[in-house]
Amino acid sequence: MLSFRRQALSLFMLLIHALRRTVYTTAFSTLPALPTFNTQFISLESSAVASRTNPICNWKSRSSASSRSTSLSVSTSSIPSSTTNRTASFSTMAETQAPNFPTEMSEAERYLFDLNGFLVVRNVLTPEEVAACHADIDQHMNDAVARNDPALRNAVRGSPMYGTGPPRLDLGGIFEWGEEQSRVFKSILAHPRLVPLFHGLLGKGYRLDHIPFVLMNNKGGEGFQLHGGTVDCTSGEYNHHLAYTCHNGNIRSALLGCNVMLVDHNPGDGGFCVVPGSHKSNFKMPPGMVDGLAHSEYIIQPATKAGDVVLFSEGTVHGAMGWTSDQQRRCALYRFAPATMAYGRSYFQDDGSRSTSWPSKFYDDLNDAQKAVLEPPYANRLDRPNIIEDGSVEVTQRSERKRQHDQDVFKTKYF
Numbered sequence: 001m002l003s004f005r006r007q008a009l010s011l012f013m014l015l016i017h018a019l020r021r022t023v024y025t026t027a028f029s030t031l032p033a034l035p036t037f038n039t040q041f042i043s044l045e046s047s048a049v050a051s052r053t054n055p056i057c058n059w060k061s062r063s064s065a066s067s068r069s070t071s072l073s074v075s076t077s078s079i080p081s082s083t084t085n086r087t088a089s090f091s092t093m094a095e096t097q098a099p100n101f102p103t104e105m106s107e108a109e110r111y112l113f114d115l116n117g118f119l120v121v122r123n124v125l126t127p128e129e130v131a132a133c134h135a136d137i138d139q140h141m142n143d144a145v146a147r148n149d150p151a152l153r154n155a156v157r158g159s160p161m162y163g164t165g166p167p168r169l170d171l172g173g174i175f176e177w178g179e180e181q182s183r184v185f186k187s188i189l190a191h192p193r194l195v196p197l198f199h200g201l202l203g204k205g206y207r208l209d210h211i212p213f214v215l216m217n218n219k220g221g222e223g224f225q226l227h228g229g230t231v232d233c234t235s236g237e238y239n240h241h242l243a244y245t246c247h248n249g250n251i252r253s254a255l256l257g258c259n260v261m262l263v264d265h266n267p268g269d270g271g272f273c274v275v276p277g278s279h280k281s282n283f284k285m286p287p288g289m290v291d292g293l294a295h296s297e298y299i300i301q302p303a304t305k306a307g308d309v310v311l312f313s314e315g316t317v318h319g320a321m322g323w324t325s326d327q328q329r330r331c332a333l334y335r336f337a338p339a340t341m342a343y344g345r346s347y348f349q350d351d352g353s354r355s356t357s358w359p360s361k362f363y364d365d366l367n368d369a370q371k372a373v374l375e376p377p378y379a380n381r382l383d384r385p386n387i388i389e390d391g392s393v394e395v396t397q398r399s400e401r402k403r404q405h406d407q408d409v410f411k412t413k414y415f
Contacts, residue, residue: 101192103389105200113201114246117279117316118302124193125260125307129184133262136181137171137214137330144171144216154224155322160292163270163322164220171214174332176361183365185212188260188309188334190369195387197311198336201253204387205339205380205396208373209255211346211358214262217329223270223320226290226299229278230315236284241343244279244315255314255335255343261304262330270321271329272310273301278317285317292321314343339384342377368393382414 113119125133147153147167154168155161174185188194189208198206217223232239243254265271275298288294301321302310312318314335323329337343349355356376363371372385372393380386385393397403406415 102196104196109197110200110249110251113311113313114251116274116276117244118274118276118310118312118318119197120302120304121193121197121309121311122305123307124191124309125184127307129187130262130306133184133332134330136174136177136184137216137262139181140171140173140177143173144169147222153222154320155222156225156291159225160296160321161223161225161319163217163222163324166218166221168222168224169216169218171216172211174212174214176359179365185332186366186370188212188258188332189373190367190387190391192391194258194309194311195369195391198256199387201251201256201311201313202336202338203250203252205375205384206336206373207339207342207375207377208334208358209337209342209346210335210344212332212334214330214332216331217271217323219323219326219328221323221329223273223322226273226275226285226292226317226319228314229281229317231281231283233278233281233285233290233317239315242313242315244313252338253313253315254341255337257310257312257314257318258334258336259310259312260332260334261306261308261310262332263306263325263327265301265304265329266325267301267303269301269325269329270323271301271331272304273299273319273321274312275299275317279313279315281317290319292319336373337377339375340377340379347374347376378414 109119146169152167153162155163175182177185226233228239228242230239230242230244231237241254243252245252259272286294289296289299292299299319304310335344347356347358349357358374362374366374368385369387369391372387375384378384380396381398383395383397385395388394403413407413409415
């Protein structure tokens with residue numbers, strides 16, 4: 001009997017010990033997991049800070065930071081859920097510190113552009129970037145070409161566009177000045193603030209159509225008489241090369257002007273001017289209006305600040321008033337077109353090869369998105385690189401079988 005009691009007691013003690021272990025283990029496993037910090041988190045935070053400091057240079061860095069945060073969340077899926085949640089929230093916090101550029105054209109922007117034929121986009125370039133542009137221009141001022149010849153004058157003497165006589169100065173080569181001096185100018189090709197607008201006005205696969213340059217005016221400098229229009233403002237002929245359409249909520253401009261303002265253009269200073277709504281006009285202008293001598297109340301000069309960008313349909317009648325400010329006018333002018341359209345022929349080499357490429361230095365130090373904008377005109381479905389919302393590039397393709405068929409039939413990759 002005594003032996004039986006001892007065995008029962010031993011069995012009871014073993015059972016108590018097992019229950020204690022189970023309770024302890026359960027309690028420990030429900031304790032909140034401690035957050036794990038490592039250099040990956042630090043790099044995410046640094047990326048976000050860098051993006052705030054220089055939104056252009058770090059656009060792709062922001063997207064790569066986003067991909068890193070995603071990979072962190074995935075890689076921690078095997079650890080307790082509380083730790084995973086902390087990781088995700090930390091990554092989100094780091095990402096939200098980056099500039100929050102819109103990813104599509106807003107309804108307000110769409111309305112205003114369709115109403116007026118142009119749009120002012122504020123604060124695209126930072127003051128530091130504007131200052132860098134001026135420093136770079138100063139280094140190349142000797143290369144500027146004055147439009148002295150009467151055949152090059154853009155306005156009628158005595159008109160508001162003529163000014164008091166000094167000619168406009170044109171400075172080319174802004175994409176060929178090397179990595180540092182061309183950096184800001186090249187950033188416009190795929191600037192994260194502008195890409196959604198380019199997509200909204202030109203469609204995906206948009207392309208550079210003219211070689212960009214800087215135009216300058218000293219005080220009294222000549223502007224440019226009114227020109228352009230989907231209906232030519234002087235002849236009244238339909239100008240399909242500058243067509244503007246809006247169908248089913250989609251805007252398309254055959255050619256889009258992009259003025260990057262490098263100095264303030266205050267009211268009355270002169271410079272870029274426009275006839276709002278003229279992209280929808282069906283008639284030529286009345287006599288005297290192209291020179292600003294008649295109906296001038298319908299010609300406006302948008303007030304802009306250095307770093308602003310003015311986007312305008314080339315189908316909107318526009319020009320430039322004579323410059324009246326003491327500060328030298330400086331503005332970088334670009335023109336863009338939809339994927340399948342071309343007005344200019346700058347992308348053709350003039351060496352006899354008929355190669356469809358821009359001057360070689362244009363391609364130096366570009367990211368993939370910027371390179372995509374230098375493609376020649378062809379349809380998106382034919383392997384054209386498209387910029388997507390995060391700043392990366394995807395190539396739209398037909399099936400491999402169809403591409404192989406073209407190769408078999410035409411002996412070339414594309415028909």
